[in-house]
Amino acid sequence: MHDYDWLLLAAFSLLVLAPAPFLGRYFYRVMEGQRTWLSPVLKPVERLCYRVAGVDPQQEQSWRGYALALLAFTLVCLLALMSILLLQGGLPLNPQQVAGMSLPLAFNTAVSFVTNTNWQAYSGEVQLSYFSQMLGLGVQNFVSPAVGLAVLVVLCRGLARQSSDRLGNFWVDITRAVLYGLLPLCLVLAVLLVWQGVPQNFSDYVSATTLQGSEQTLPMGPAASQIAIKQLGTNGGGFFGVNSAHPFENPTALSNLLELVSILLIPAALVFTFGHYVRDLRQSRAILASMLVLFVIGLGVCAWAELQPNPALAGLPIEQVGSLEGKEARFGTFASALWATTTTAASNGSVNAMHDSFSALGGLVPLVNMLLGEIVFGGVGAGLYGMLLFVLIAVFLAGLMIGRTPAYLGKKLEAREVRLMVATLLVMPVGVLIFGALAVSFAGPAASIGNPGPHGFSQALYAYGSATGNNGSAFAGFTADTPYHNLMLGLAMLLGRFGYILPVLAIAGSLAAKRAAPQGQNSFPTHGPLFVVLLTLTILLVGGLTFMPALALGPLAEHLAF
Amino acid sequence: MLEHFRPAITTLAVMTLLVGVAYPLTVTGVAQVAFPDQAAGSLVHDDTGQVRGSRLIAQAFDGDQWFQPRPSAGSYATVASAASNLAPSNPKLRERIEQAGAGHAGQAPVPMQLLTTSGSGLDPHLSPEAAAWQIPRVAQARSLTEVELLRLVEAHTERPLFGPAVVNVLALNLALADNPSTSSQ
Known part of the structure; x- marks a missing residue:
């Protein structure tokens, strides 16, 4: 590692962790409807939103009402976005006269953005008009993380409230998350990105004559505004096909730092938001510690693996350093490994280097991050509610070990909650192992595989892991734009989204109805080093038991065969 | 369920106006005023005003007299650009x-x-090392001394705080093309 790599790591850690407690408190105030410094400007806009929607912001919903509102909103978003993508050929802001998408691709893309996956089976500069980018994908980039955040705060309220069946108002929660949470941060980041060189215009693509006299078409568009929310909303769907590796999308080392920080900024802050809900920041610190342990292990393995020379190239008269295939010169090897670890720890899924060309172990890390359910910081809201499920499972296991009824923050975990928790544990195995096995078992779907040997299997595993985990990054040599994969990956994304959201809302409803028992001397402490170790081991154990055989066939076999 | 569709449709409509229209327009407005060059794609113009490319986008350079950028899996195509996605274990990578x-x-x-x-x-x-490695070839093709070219590479080296030192190949080649002592070759 070079000096600038250490500087990047230091700046990244500082910019993610230092604001987290303050931003976390801010998000708590926002989601609980308290006054913030932006209220004088945004309160009138917020009131207008409720008036137009016919929503009474004081009227809270039960978990069922909340879930129905969420499903109705998702369905409307899905249909609206699909219509835009199918009809974009006839819509305005289409200087390149891009035609409408095919039905399977439109379905896949709409599901992808509505579920905060942002898997790209398309290339933005070829297959999307500016209208689709802004009013289609861009809008979902805002509201899909808002939905994740809303579900998280419902779970927090479930833990914090006593003997209640009211969990908040879905419309209020997503409106406040967008207005006060995402929008102000995006305005700042977007302008910083333009400063670094990201285009922001509505021009036609520019035709240039290169120095040697050939024609070069330069894609244009409102890229910076899209990329800001793509990073901050843990979306990850690039304005351009090659995502944040594209020099227009991520032009400099500084833009790289800013985009990296934006991936984890909100997910790290939300750990503290949770602490404010349950009035115990020690819980936040324990969860954060477990996340950091998993992050550091992942980063260490990925960076080490990528810095090793490729053994297949040994003996050639070339510089023997870590492979730079699929990596950009302005970032270098370490920054690419850092991005790969970060983007899959969160459910972001943007890339600044091609994961398909990573070494076997270097590619194993992002894959494992996704298979664990993206709970190391994770997506906006989605990461922490996934992590809290693991906390509940760890508490349940500890309860079995010490022979006591498990309780978290005074709330007893009983058969109903445990059943729902176990249901969420089945989501990743079904989406990855069953859908993935189908994909490699038939000649047609398996033809999408672009590399020979175990790495080819990893490509399919990665695709279905990314879709079910709602990540969106890819081993991009996998040809995803086929009717089969568009449909099946779309279904995997829906499973990965609602297979968690619905049980989480149900658990929240059931917890809110309980009274919290006072925590005494005999309660099992869910903070402190012992719990951090228990939680970390629970995550690794569940992930390992589920996915070790599949990983052995893919990246591990590739590594050992070398 | 049905009572949720009115707020669903209207909330999506309001959000579309707010974050799908107002937000990108605001950013565009600020960007056009504060950073018009970057917002337009960091275009490079020649004396006649013709666009010769973008500082941020690589161009193909053939011939010994030019510094060559990194190879491109998509032959420097821009709509859309492409990566090889070859795994390190793929024999095609070693062959290539x-x-x-x-x-x-x-x-x-x-x-x-x-x-x-x-x-x-x-x-x-390119890294300054990878650019400097090409100096003997370029010097010979242009009948320049290696020292002159080394100075040119150094003048075009950027050393950012959070990333590796880099040389912009297009800027370097533009300097070669503009330099009277070199363009006369």
């Missing part, structure tokens, strides 16, 4: 690198950056 390396047999070891395709297929940069 071996062939490319053989072309520079006299000057081993060849820098890794000049043998590997970038993620974007449009990487405009």
Whole structure:
């Protein structure tokens, strides 16, 4: 590692962790409807939103009402976005006269953005008009993380409230998350990105004559505004096909730092938001510690693996350093490994280097991050509610070990909650192992595989892991734009989204109805080093038991065969 | 369920106006005023005002008299650009690198950056070392001294705080083209 790599790591850690407690408190105030410094400007806009929607912001919903509102909103978003993508050929802001998408691709893309996956089976500069980018994908980039955040705060309220069946108002929660949470941060980041060189215009693509006299078409568009929310909303769907590796999308080392920080900024802050809900920041610190342990292990393995020379190239008269295939010169090897670890720890899924060309172990890390359910910081809201499920499972296991009824923050975990928790544990195995096995078992779907040997299997595993985990990054040599994969990956994304959201809302409803028992001397402490170790081991154990055989066939076999 | 569709449709409509229209327009407005050059794509114009490319997007350069950028899996296509996505274990990667390396047999070891395709297929940069490695060839083709070219490479080296030192190949070649003592070749 070079000096600038250490500087990047230091700046990244500082910019993610230092604001987290303050931003976390801010998000708590926002989601609980308290006054913030932006209220004088945004309160009138917020009131207008409720008036137009016919929503009474004081009227809270039960978990069922909340879930129905969420499903109705998702369905409307899905249909609206699909219509835009199918009809974009006839819509305005289409200087390149891009035609409408095919039905399977439109379905896949709409599901992808509505579920905060942002898997790209398309290339933005070829297959999307500016209208689709802004009013289609861009809008979902805002509201899909808002939905994740809303579900998280419902779970927090479930833990914090006593003997209640009211969990908040879905419309209020997503409106406040967008207005006060995402929008102000995006305005700042977007302008910083333009400063670094990201285009922001509505021009036609520019035709240039290169120095040697050939024609070069330069894609244009409102890229910076899209990329800001793509990073901050843990979306990850690039304005351009090659995502944040594209020099227009991520032009400099500084833009790289800013985009990296934006991936984890909100997910790290939300750990503290949770602490404010349950009035115990020690819980936040324990969860954060477990996340950091998993992050550091992942980063260490990925960076080490990528810095090793490729053994297949040994003996050639070339510089023997870590492979730079699929990596950009302005970032270098370490920054690419850092991005790969970060983007899959969160459910972001943007890339600044091609994961398909990573070494076997270097590619194993992002894959494992996704298979664990993206709970190391994770997506906006989605990461922490996934992590809290693991906390509940760890508490349940500890309860079995010490022979006591498990309780978290005074709330007893009983058969109903445990059943729902176990249901969420089945989501990743079904989406990855069953859908993935189908994909490699038939000649047609398996033809999408672009590399020979175990790495080819990893490509399919990665695709279905990314879709079910709602990540969106890819081993991009996998040809995803086929009717089969568009449909099946779309279904995997829906499973990965609602297979968690619905049980989480149900658990929240059931917890809110309980009274919290006072925590005494005999309660099992869910903070402190012992719990951090228990939680970390629970995550690794569940992930390992589920996915070790599949990983052995893919990246591990590739590594050992070398 | 039905009572939820009115707020669903209207909330989506309001959000679309707010974050789908107002937000990108606001950013565009600020960007056009504060950073008009970057907002327009960092275009490079010649004396006649014709666009010759973008500082951020690599161009293909053939011939010994030019510094060559990193290879591109999509042959520097811009709509859309492409990566190879070859796994390190894929025999095609070794074959391709071996062939490319053989072309520079006299000057081993060849820098890794000049043998590997970038993620974007449009990487405009090289490390100063990979640029300097090409100096003997360019110097000979242009009848320049290596010292002059080394100075040119150094003048075009950017050393950012949070990333590796880089040379913009297009800027370097533009300087070669503009320099009267070199363009007369």
